[in-house]
Amino acid sequence: xxxxxxxxxxxxxxAARPKPSRSSGGRRVYMVTGGVxxxxxxxxxxxxxxxxxxxxxxxxRGIPNLTKDRIDGTRISYFSDHFSRQLKAASMxxxxxxLNPKGSVRIxxxxxxxxxxxxxxxxxxxxxxxxxxxSAGYETMSRVATxxxxxxxxxxxxxxxxxxLGGFYTGYxxxxxxxxxxxxxxxxxxxxxxxxxEAQRLAIAEGQRIMSWISxxxxxxxxxNPYAQYPKRLTVDDVLRSEMISYPLTREQICTMxxxxxxxxxxxxxxxxxxxxxxxxxxxxxxxxxxxxLADRPFGKVPLLPHERAADYAHLQYPxxxxxxxxxxxxxxxxxMAGITDPKRELDFIELHDAYASSEIQTYEDLGLCxxxxxxxxxxxxxxxxxxxxxxxxxPKAGEIPVNPSGGLIACGHxxxxxxxxxxxxxxxxxxxxxxxHFGDATLQIPNARRGAIHSHAGTGSSVTVSILExxx
Amino acid sequence: xxxxxxxxxxxxxxxxxxxxGAAIFRDANGLESLVIRFPYSIDYIHSYAEDSPFFLGxxxxxxxxxxxxxxxxxxxxATPRSHCMECGxxxxxxxxxxxxxxxxxxxxxxxxxxxxxxxxxxxxxIEFDGADSVLLVRLKECVESQIYVGMPVEARFSLTPKYSIxxxxxxxxx
Numbered sequence: 001x002x003x004x005x006x007x008x009x010x011x012x013x014x015a016a017r018p019k020p021s022r023s024s025g026g027r028r029v030y031m032v033t034g035g036v037x038x039x040x041x042x043x044x045x046x047x048x049x050x051x052x053x054x055x056x057x058x059x060x061r062g063i064p065n066l067t068k069d070r071i072d073g074t075r076i077s078y079f080s081d082h083f084s085r086q087l088k089a090a091s092m093x094x095x096x097x098x099l100n101p102k103g104s105v106r107i108x109x110x111x112x113x114x115x116x117x118x119x120x121x122x123x124x125x126x127x128x129x130x131x132x133x134x135s136a137g138y139e140t141m142s143r144v145a146t147x148x149x150x151x152x153x154x155x156x157x158x159x160x161x162x163x164x165l166g167g168f169y170t171g172y173x174x175x176x177x178x179x180x181x182x183x184x185x186x187x188x189x190x191x192x193x194x195x196x197x198e199a200q201r202l203a204i205a206e207g208q209r210i211m212s213w214i215s216x217x218x219x220x221x222x223x224x225n226p227y228a229q230y231p232k233r234l235t236v237d238d239v240l241r242s243e244m245i246s247y248p249l250t251r252e253q254i255c256t257m258x259x260x261x262x263x264x265x266x267x268x269x270x271x272x273x274x275x276x277x278x279x280x281x282x283x284x285x286x287x288x289x290x291x292x293x294l295a296d297r298p299f300g301k302v303p304l305l306p307h308e309r310a311a312d313y314a315h316l317q318y319p320x321x322x323x324x325x326x327x328x329x330x331x332x333x334x335x336x337m338a339g340i341t342d343p344k345r346e347l348d349f350i351e352l353h354d355a356y357a358s359s360e361i362q363t364y365e366d367l368g369l370c371x372x373x374x375x376x377x378x379x380x381x382x383x384x385x386x387x388x389x390x391x392x393x394x395x396p397k398a399g400e401i402p403v404n405p406s407g408g409l410i411a412c413g414h415x416x417x418x419x420x421x422x423x424x425x426x427x428x429x430x431x432x433x434x435x436x437x438h439f440g441d442a443t444l445q446i447p448n449a450r451r452g453a454i455h456s457h458a459g460t461g462s463s464v465t466v467s468i469l470e471x472x473x
Numbered sequence: 474x475x476x477x478x479x480x481x482x483x484x485x486x487x488x489x490x491x492x493x494g495a496a497i498f499r500d501a502n503g504l505e506s507l508v509i510r511f512p513y514s515i516d517y518i519h520s521y522a523e524d525s526p527f528f529l530g531x532x533x534x535x536x537x538x539x540x541x542x543x544x545x546x547x548x549x550x551a552t553p554r555s556h557c558m559e560c561g562x563x564x565x566x567x568x569x570x571x572x573x574x575x576x577x578x579x580x581x582x583x584x585x586x587x588x589x590x591x592x593x594x595x596x597x598x599i600e601f602d603g604a605d606s607v608l609l610v611r612l613k614e615c616v617e618s619q620i621y622v623g624m625p626v627e628a629r630f631s632l633t634p635k636y637s638i639x640x641x642x643x644x645x646x647x
Binding site for chain 2: 045085142165248
């Protein structure tokens with residue numbers, strides 16, 4: 001018996017209403033340099049201040065004669081006070097970098113902390129409050145054992161209703177992908193199977209197989225990224241055979257905890273031209289949100305991207321627990337600002353928040369790389385793979401829109417407060433065409449990349465940021 | 474007193490911390506970092522505040538949701554909220570049916586440190602007739618191979634309430 005989704009008047013979903021168009025307001029903002037520490041399970045010889053300092057020094061070397069008096073202020077991010085056990089840790093970063101008494105504020109927004117920090121620096125410059133703003137982020141997750149770390153992360157779920165059931169984010173993502181598989185594989189490719197339980201088993205097995213493609217892609221991409229924590233050559237079977245963490249997600253489909261730091265320097269147009277001949281312009285920023293609890297997600301209508309039609313989703317109850325309305329909203333805002341109407345054609349690559357292989361596939365749909373329901377086939381087409389790499393898979397459309405060319409969170413690691421900034425730095429190097437210089441290996445350089453997106457994601461999709469970066473030279 | 478022991482592998486440092494509370498990590502360049510271990514525990518004084526009737530209800534074997542009091546809204550929450558997220562009006566308490574269906578599910582083979590001893594355990598989002606949202610619970614008395622979307626389930630309540638969401642769980646409908 002198929003489940004009857006809770007009935008809900010669709011007219012009530014506010015996101016379905018058209019939004020008045022917004023001005024792209026403010027001054028032009030550019031990224032002019034960035035730096036990342038190697039992400040690692042632990043960095044016992046560096047505390048958080050030194051990690052940020054190393055990333056900052058690397059970034060500073062990218063601009064000849066950059067002195068700290070040119071920096072007007074900072075936005076500093078870390079996710080968890082529990083991992084830090086040092087309140088006002090961002091003040092200690094500011095202090096260690098020698099940037100007092102300039103203005104600074106700490107940014108925290110769950111898993112999207114790094115992406116929010118980047119946008120906070122964007123806003124400081126766009127508003128005219130600063131000409132040059134440093135965004136810097138870190139996380140030190142090695143300070144507790146893995147399962148205690150999972151507990152800290154799960155404190156970012158409702159502690160009355162969700163946490164006491166297991167306090168486990170992988171469990172929440174498994175709940176979401178089981179429903180995603182039900183909506184799109186059970187009711188799609190396996191619609192013809194009459195035995196309901198058999199149909200669901202087949203659909204989940206197919207979903208697991210396709211999710212494993214994501215893990216293979218991201219780990220193999222990371223073989224060419226010296227900053228990545230877990231580069232490795234895997235096969236689909238390796239991924240499927242790795243330990244079951246929360247059915248149907250296996251260990252190799254899940255990112256790990258990391259220590260690491262990243263910084264991005266943003267500035268106005270005049271400073272950008274002075275600092276570098278290869279600036280990258282931030283042409284769009286978007287942020288979306290959703291309910292903290294999965295259980296509260298509405299069953300309404302899809303907020304449409306320009307290349308979609310309402311008829312595409314006539315029978316889809318959205319977002320339910322299968323999709324990220326926050327990601328869709330963030331994408332809508334950022335695309336509108338950047339003037340993007342067909343993201344798959346108009347973006348050259350995306351660095352997105354693949355904390356789970358499942359959420360990478362869900363995010364393809366949220367960001368409009370394919371329609372809702374097409375994420376599995378989109379993966380199998382090879383479109384998000386890089387051209388010219390040997391994945392041991394048939395990927396006929398490789399290179400169409402590479403996703404996570406760096407290796408993403410699954411292979412690079414996820415030191416939360418740094419992750420969104422790491423994406424900004426990797427995207428910046430792609431757009432500058434300087435991947436070879438920074439990675440010592442040109443394999444991951446996307447030829448002639450002109451425009452890319454970065455996507456940072458929190459909670460069970462309770463907040464998401466999308467930023468669009470374009471060559472400014 | 475002897476100085477802390479030095480190790481080249483951080484895993485060995487962690488093991489030593491469990492024994493003596495201090496160790497030295499020596500990195501590839503020979504740089505030595507002193508690493509210590511200390512406990513951090515807190516008793517919180519937590520009020521369920523406006524959610525209190527839900528948890529008191531569980532102790533009486535009742536599953537309470539809430540319904541928006543605005544006539545042309547009337548949204549019914551299976552996970553109660555004291556104000557409606559659709560229209561902002563106050564809600565009133567309603568009793569949910571004790572039977573529902575699995576909207577989605579998983580079996581967790583790991584969990585937070587506090588829950589590792591309970592693995593494997595099942596989580597399920599439950600949908601109810603007459604409710605517009607769902608409820609996250611533990612699903613017991615069944616294993617991974619038996620659970621499916623749409624499975625009819627029914628509520629069970631703890632006879633020794635701990636005033637936690639774990640005072641209710643679901644099992645396959647009898």
